[in-house]
Amino acid sequence: MSDSFIGEIQLFGFNFAPYQWAMCQGQLLPISQNTVLFSLLGTQFGGDGRASFGLPNFQGNAACAQGQGAGLSPRNVGDSFGEPAVTLLATEMPAHGHAALVYNQGDAAKRHGTPLAGDAVISPIGADAFTGNGTTNTAFANGTVGSSGGGQPHANSQPYLALNFCIALNGVFPQRP
Template identity: 40%
Template sequence: MATGITSFCPRGWAAAEGQLLAVSQNDALFSLLGTIYGGDGRTTFGLPDLRGRVPTHPGSGPGLSPVRLGQRDGQEQVALTASQNAPHSHSVQATNLDGDKGGPKDKLLAAAPNRGVGQETIYSDQDPNVTMNSQMIGNTGGSQPFSILDPSQTIRYCIALVGIYPSRS
């Protein structure tokens, strides 16, 4: 595999775009890849498809899930549902008595007495005696998908079709 910044792969190389190749014409490469990336293993085999993908190393590590060679994970967008949001609730300390104080410091919300515009005193130091209606706060969001892509710069991945066959030692 090699990365490139051109719009093509050089002669003897192919773009890593998941295409199927004939085993009969690429037997050395097939002996390395097998059907890890697709194909029937008799007449065809697949190349890795790195279009819109980030390559990762196979294996596992502390705190990481195991990843096998050829595994595809992730998605470009996700739509959260209400059940996936963190649970939360809101309470309010209030009274239904007429407010008699002008400022919120050390007070709670109260009913606005009808004293004319600019004369409202909507705070009180009375004990709270009402609870907030559960309909005051509704569901949020619309389950619309949003992008979860990391910032990226697109480059081309090419795989050698011919070359020096790698040894295992």
């Protein structure tokens, strides 16, 4: 492998940082022992800038290029954004319905709590899913089909493959253009 640039970030498929590399887990490093890396990173990933500075934290995060894409807000090196979980509000979902067809099984021998071959859906014991008007094509009683979610957030993660981001602590100093 060729010489790395100091501060270069690479992906590795093993569970440790190679020699002269560190895991990108947001840890603080002493400036006195890493002056060259500090001169490149500064405090954009944390630290007080007097005794310590931080490494990038890729734990549960994805990489993003700096700059501003069309229609997007600007992103700077060191920015952290996004949400690990999102709660959808009723106002954020399009109006929709859930159709259900239910047939009553006239043969009492074929009425079971768990469906078997030849069974049909029946109302649960102690509850009546149907309104009392007795007509065909009638509506379900209120509360038969309940809401879901309950205001709880759902995970908001894109598909992922677990790899380790590591940063080079030593190597070639990158020359500015």
